[in-house]
Amino acid sequence: VTSWLVNGQRDGHLSPADRGLAYGDGLFETIALRAGRLRFLDYHFDRLVAGCKRLGIPAPDCSQLTRELEASRQDCRDGTAKIIITRGLGPRGYRPPEVVAPTRLVSVTAADSSAAQAWSSGIRVRLCTTSLSENSALAGMKTLNRLEQVMARAEWRTPDIAEGLMMTEAGHVVCGTQSNLFLVRHGTLLTPPVDRCGVSGVMRRVILEEACRLGIAVQTPVVTVAALAMATELFVSNSLQGIGPIVRWNDESRATGELTRSLMAALVQRGVQECAGD
Numbered sequence: 001v002t003s004w005l006v007n008g009q010r011d012g013h014l015s016p017a018d019r020g021l022a023y024g025d026g027l028f029e030t031i032a033l034r035a036g037r038l039r040f041l042d043y044h045f046d047r048l049v050a051g052c053k054r055l056g057i058p059a060p061d062c063s064q065l066t067r068e069l070e071a072s073r074q075d076c077r078d079g080t081a082k083i084i085i086t087r088g089l090g091p092r093g094y095r096p097p098e099v100v101a102p103t104r105l106v107s108v109t110a111a112d113s114s115a116a117q118a119w120s121s122g123i124r125v126r127l128c129t130t131s132l133s134e135n136s137a138l139a140g141m142k143t144l145n146r147l148e149q150v151m152a153r154a155e156w157r158t159p160d161i162a163e164g165l166m167m168t169e170a171g172h173v174v175c176g177t178q179s180n181l182f183l184v185r186h187g188t189l190l191t192p193p194v195d196r197c198g199v200s201g202v203m204r205r206v207i208l209e210e211a212c213r214l215g216i217a218v219q220t221p222v223v224t225v226a227a228l229a230m231a232t233e234l235f236v237s238n239s240l241q242g243i244g245p246i247v248r249w250n251d252e253s254r255a256t257g258e259l260t261r262s263l264m265a266a267l268v269q270r271g272v273q274e275c276a277g278d
């Protein structure tokens with residue numbers, strides 16, 4: 001059972017008129033709680049605060065959020081923390097209120113045995129038919145508008161497929177339903193840009209930092225399905241699972257590549273134990 005702090009109140013009231021519910025007018029963060037620590041919390045705050053600025057929502061007080069996350073955690077050491085910030089209440093209609101009082105929701109869910117299968121030993125992915133829309137005004141942010149991901153994730157139920165890759169209508173492969181995408185080609189690490197659609201992932205940021213530290217060349221080109229087929233290594237990433245090497249794709253099997261392995265080892269050093277494998 002997950003309990004929520006609503007504007008600091010345990011299981012407080014959320015109005016049906018909240019703009020987060022009515023219009024998806026807000027942002028969220030999903031944070032890994034590991035061994036009692038909220039992993040990369042500062043990076044999650046960076047994305048949240050930057051998103052609030054772009055949307056014109058007053059930025060939350062990060063020390064207050066940290067206190068509320070710690071209070072929600074109680075003695076839980078491993079699980080998933082979530083923050084939702086909305087533009088709060090407003091009169092009927094899309095027009096944002098002159099004075100915004102954001103709504104702040106915080107929760108921690110303990111990890112349980114039904115948690116998603118570990119990604120580190122390699123995952124199978126599919127290509128989704130639901131497409132991603134491009135909109136540079138929203139790109140990169142983790143907004144509450146996730147219908148594209150919901151529809152894409154509804155495309156399959158087989159548990160052996162861990163993730164679905166998503167494309168724009170122009171055929172550019174951008175990300176997974178809940179992850180960022182990386183390719184390796186000629187020793188260069190490639191990841192699609194997230195300036196027209198997609199989420200600027202926290203784990204993507206950590207991976208790019210580690211690639212830089214390891215002296216790996218990085219590029220952010222537009223990626224097509226043909227480019228996926230030519231890649232020597234493929235993997236996805238997110239905050240909760242670290243790196244998921246794509247080992248089955250298009251009925252073709254492949255082993256986890258060298259460069260992926262070195263990035264996974266670097267992530268273990270950054271506290272992403274999931275990348276250590278079983």
Ligand SMILES: Cc1ncc(COP(=O)(O)O)c(C=O)c1O
Pocket residue numbers: 030149175176177178179180198199200201202203204237238239240
């Ligand atoms: C659509 C989408 N892209 C990318 C990511 C990865 O982001 P992060 O590394 O911050 O978890 C997520 C995470 O859930 C996501 O939902």
